Amino acid sequence: xxxxxxxxxxxxxxxxxxxxxxxxxxxxxxxxxxxxxxxxxxxxxxxxxxxxxxxxxxxxxxxxxxxxxxxxxxxxxxxxxxxxxxxxxxxxxxxxxxxxxxxxxxxxxxxxxxxxxxxxxxxxxxxxxxxxxxxxxxxxxxxxxxxxxxxxxxxxxxxxxxxxxxxxxxxxxxxxxxxxxxxxxxxxxxxxxxxxxxxxxxxxxxxxxxxxxxxxxxxxxxxxxxxxxxxxxxxxxxxxxxxxxxxxxxxxxxxxxxxxxxxxxxxxxxxxxxxxxxxxxxxxxxxxxxxxxxxxxxxxxxxxxxxxxxxxxxxxxxxxxxxxxxxxxxxxxxxxxxxxxxxxxxxxxxxxxxxxxxxxxxxxxxxxxxxxxxxxxxxxxxxxxxxxxxxxxxxxxxxxxxxxxxxxxxxxxxxxxxxxxxxxxxxxxxxxxxxxxxxxxxxxxxxxxxxxxxxxxxxxxxxxxxxxxxxxxxxxxxxxxxxxxxxxxxxxxxxxxxxxxxxxxxxxxxxxxxxxxxxxxxxxxxxxxxxxxxxxxxxxxxxxxxxxxxxxxxxxxxxxxxxxxxxxxxxxxxxxxxxxxxxxx
RNA sequence: GCCCCCGUAGCUCAGUGGAUAGAGCGACCGCCUCCUAAGCGGUAGGUCACAGGUUCAACUCCUGUCGGGGGCGCCA
Numbered sequence: 001x002x003x004x005x006x007x008x009x010x011x012x013x014x015x016x017x018x019x020x021x022x023x024x025x026x027x028x029x030x031x032x033x034x035x036x037x038x039x040x041x042x043x044x045x046x047x048x049x050x051x052x053x054x055x056x057x058x059x060x061x062x063x064x065x066x067x068x069x070x071x072x073x074x075x076x077x078x079x080x081x082x083x084x085x086x087x088x089x090x091x092x093x094x095x096x097x098x099x100x101x102x103x104x105x106x107x108x109x110x111x112x113x114x115x116x117x118x119x120x121x122x123x124x125x126x127x128x129x130x131x132x133x134x135x136x137x138x139x140x141x142x143x144x145x146x147x148x149x150x151x152x153x154x155x156x157x158x159x160x161x162x163x164x165x166x167x168x169x170x171x172x173x174x175x176x177x178x179x180x181x182x183x184x185x186x187x188x189x190x191x192x193x194x195x196x197x198x199x200x201x202x203x204x205x206x207x208x209x210x211x212x213x214x215x216x217x218x219x220x221x222x223x224x225x226x227x228x229x230x231x232x233x234x235x236x237x238x239x240x241x242x243x244x245x246x247x248x249x250x251x252x253x254x255x256x257x258x259x260x261x262x263x264x265x266x267x268x269x270x271x272x273x274x275x276x277x278x279x280x281x282x283x284x285x286x287x288x289x290x291x292x293x294x295x296x297x298x299x300x301x302x303x304x305x306x307x308x309x310x311x312x313x314x315x316x317x318x319x320x321x322x323x324x325x326x327x328x329x330x331x332x333x334x335x336x337x338x339x340x341x342x343x344x345x346x347x348x349x350x351x352x353x354x355x356x357x358x359x360x361x362x363x364x365x366x367x368x369x370x371x372x373x374x375x376x377x378x379x380x381x382x383x384x385x386x387x388x389x390x391x392x393x394x395x396x397x398x399x400x401x402x403x404x405x406x407x408x409x410x411x412x413x414x415x416x417x418x419x420x421x422x423x424x425x426x427x428x429x430x431x432x433x434x435x436x437x438x439x440x441x442x443x444x445x446x447x448x449x450x451x452x453x454x455x456x457x458x459x460x461x462x463x464x465x466x467x468x469x470x471x472x473x474x475x476x477x478x479x480x481x482x483x484x485x486x487x488x489x490x491x492x493x494x495x496x497x498x499x500x501x502x503x504x505x506x507x508x509x510x511x512x513x514x515x516x517x518x519x520x521x522x523x524x525x526x527x528x529x530x531x532x533x534x535x536x537x538x539x540x541x542x543x544x545x546x547x548x549x550x551x552x553x554x555x556x557x558x559x560x561x562x563x564x565x566x567x568x569x570x571x572x573x574x575x576x577x578x579x580x581x582x583x584x585x
Numbered sequence: 586g587c588c589c590c591c592g593u594a595g596c597u598c599a600g601u602g603g604a605u606a607g608a609g610c611g612a613c614c615g616c617c618u619c620c621u622a623a624g625c626g627g628u629a630g631g632u633c634a635c636a637g638g639u640u641c642a643a644c645u646c647c648u649g650u651c652g653g654g655g656g657c658g659c660c661a
Contacts, residue, residue, distance in 0.1 A: 036604070046603060049641070059641075083604055084641065129661080171661055239660090318659065329587075333659040343661055371589045372657055397590065398655075439598070442590055444654070446597075451610095455623060458610065466623050477620045522601060530599060533608080537625095544616085544625040585623065 001099055002514055004075055005032050005043055005089060012069040013047070020065050021055055034511060041080070041088035042507065048085040059085025096506040097494035103509070103565040104491060111516045111572055116157035122354050123149045125365035126277065127164040130269040131175040133202055134276050136399045137367060139420040140445060143436035143578065144396055144525060145365040146282045150576045151520040151528070160359070161284045164350060167266050168291040169343065173246045174198065175269075176262035180249055182207035183261075184219065191222040195233040196242040202272075206265055213264065220252045276421050280429060281578045290346060293353070299341055302349030302384065303334060311383045321348075326379035326388075347373070348380030355386045363523075364393045371395050394523050397444040399436075404450045427452040433578045434461040437525045460533055464570060465582055467536035470543060471567035472583040478549055478560070485564070490557030497558055501542040505562060508538045512569045516576070525577065532573045539566045 009030050017024045025047070032045045048063035055062055063081040070079065075095035080088050103110045125145025128138045145161065152159045166172075178197040182204050185191070193199060210218070225248060232241040250258045270287075277283070293299070306312050306321060312334070313320045319335035321344075334345040354362050366373070374393040382388040401408040401418055408418060424432050431452040438460065439445050451458060478485060497506060511531070519527040548559040571581040 031601085031603095033601090033603085036606090040604070044604085046642095049603080052641080086604075166661075169661060316659090320659090330658090336659060342659070344659090368590070368654095369656055371655090372587095375588090395589075443598075444591080448597095459623080460609075462623050463609095466621080470621065470624085474620050481620090518601065524601095526599080530608080537608090540624055541626085543620080544622095547620070549620055585621080 001075065001091065001095055001510055002032055002043065004073065005045075006030055008070055008073055008076070009045060009047065009066070011071050012066050015069040016065060020057065020062065021051065025051065034507075034514070035088065040082060040086070041078075041090040043089040043091070044082075044086050045089075046086055048081075048087060052085065063087050093495045093498060096497070096503075096510060097491065099510045100494050100497075100506065100561060100565050101491045103568055104487060104561065107568060108572060108575075110568060111513045112154045112156070113513065113517060114156035115517060116152065116155050116520075118156060118158050119361060120158045120160075120359045121152055121361040121363055122160050122162055122357075122359040123152070123363045123365065124162045124164055124354075126273075126282075127166070128273065129166045129171050130266055130273060131171050131198060132200060132269065134273055134420040136401060136418050136420055136423050136447065137396075139280070139423060139432065140399050140436045141365050141367065141396050142277055142280060142282045142420070143433050144394070144441055147433075147437055147525040147528070147577055148363075148365070148394075148520075148523055150578075151516060151525060154516055154576065155520040157520075160286060162286040162288060162354075163284045165270065165287055165289045167270075167289050168294055168346070170243075172262055172266065174242055175203075175265050176258060177242065177246050177249050178203050179206045179210060179265050180218065180253070180261050181245075183210045184222065184225070186211060187216060187219050189219070189222040189225075191226055192232065194238070194242050194245055196238040206268055209268065210261060210264055214260070218253045218257055218261070225249075225252060276419075276424075280420065280424060281433070288350070290350075293350060294341070294346060298353055299346050299349040302352045303341075303345065305352065305384045306334075306348075306380075309383055309385065321345075321380065321383065323376060323379040323383075326382045328375050328379040332376060344376060344380075347377055348384070351377055351381055351391065352384050352386065355381065355390060360390055362391045364391070366393055366395055368395045368397045394441055396441045399445045399447055402446055402448045402450075404448070408449075423447075423449075430465070430579045431459070431461050434464075434529060437529050437577055440524065440526050460529075461579065462585070464532050464536045464574065465580070466585055467539045468567055468570045468574070468581045469583060469585040470539070471563045474548055474560070474563060481549065483549070483556075485560045486553070486557045487561065489554065490559075490561030493554040493558035494561055496555065497562055499546070501538070501545050502559075502562060505538045505542050505566060508535045509562075509565055509569055512573065528573055528576055532570060532577075535566060535569060535573075539563065539570075 006027065009032070010027055013021065014024050029050065030045065030047055032043050035041055035044045048059045048066060052059040052062050057065075060081055063085045067079050067081065067087060075092055075098070076089055077092040078090040082088050123145055126134070126138055126142050128134055134142070149159050149161050174196065175198055177194070181191065181193055181197065186207055229244050229248060230236050230240050232238055253261075303312070311322055311325070313322055317337040318333045320331045321334050323332045324330060332344050333342050335341050351362060364374070370393075374391070378388050378391050381391055401423075427449060435447055435452050436445070452461075455462060475485065497503075515527055515531045519525060542563070546559065548556065548563060550556050550559070574581045
């Protein structure tokens, strides 16, 4: 409906071009909104107010001129100039009936558009280090990234979802050495666990697996492992200690042995993460390994591009990227004194690679702690000749778990650690996805386990699912009375849906495409969650106020067509969120 | 020191520069002889942190102040 009005307005403005207006405004300048107050009609636009200045006319006069030039449409019952110069549109009942018919016809595709014009977007999300299971914070990023991808697809973008696996670097070494120490322990060697190691429980089964695979081949006496190592925390430096321990491990079991432990750990953790996400309904087109990426020479390629642009500089034995020339607050090291490429070098190389693969928009879903990272990577991209605005980062604020009013402590390195899997197991996937998406991403999330589990009216997930199930229940009731829904009859009679409740339902229902478009554009999946609650509310209200299964066949079929339309839209919206739409509850 | 996010009803939060700022929960009062009461209706509850600025129009944009949360300083 809104699109039709936009088309009409644009036509009117084109007609006025040359006389009242110097030039036709861009389509993007036309803003049509739902009205807050039904007395102002269903839609309103402020174009006259916005164009008044350049047209050198007073807004109300301009609005009247626009209305005079507006092509006739059977969807619009009446228009008016209101207030300071708003144009209000009152829709004809036939407009809603036509939209309802469209819902029935398009079914699962209702709400989709091609606004994106096939733009190629790469959405990178989760990308958690494979050094442990996903925790509840990653869960929020997973739900957000998956739903945002769904929204972008629904609005006509070509979307690829990607997980960047940080399988190179020191954290993986620390995991490997942690596994090795647990393995030695299991074989009876007495040695302390490193302060900076991965202490959590999931490391032990990894050690068990290593033991099954290699037997005692990688066993070394504790005395040989520990001899001459610096002191660990608290007396010494835990970083220095773990680095020394990693070196000792390599010396004791050889580079191949170390690699074996590392690969086994990596494979195990990655399989765990992949399975966890799949069970959560989150899938990726691509899992990019940082290690494979580096070995392919792509980082060197990026550094060559930078060098070619004259953006690199040697200083203090290290190689620097002059990021300050691109708005970053300081220059950045890309190759350290010891010859190792930095994480930053690999990051900008990876983003260059995305761009070179043909993606014109790189969307990173990141934890809120990564905010400093964005300006750096953007600076790198610009320096390498990519448009800086192709990179867009969405920062996801943190999640706190509550059991009622009691906060559940979390910490990654410590033993206590609430995983996504534990959370899903406790509250279920549906509540999990919905609760994660209920709040704006830049709002910290307090996730109440008790609320998410409760089967009461306090729980918004069930409220929406119940509305869907209720319609299914009505249809069962219909069948049990020996009646059938006549779709053609119902849609033809839909102009009779003029009651206040019916109007409210129709109004909410037909907003769906607008919500989807807006949510995709502003990267705001929570708008869908809020909308679905409102739509469910109109359905429940209508349900309480009216009988749907009545004797008059025209009324009955029209009402059923309406509630089936609601059910369809609820199903479509829940699908975007990754929440199931049950037939009964 | 620098950076990011937030400040809206008792609580938790919505609100792409528009008309009288909304929802849920909590509180209070009502509604099943009826398609699922996991539901519905009503009442009460507001200096949109504060001060300037931009604008025909500011909860919304800009600057500053105060308050809360988080991050950064060749670590990944």
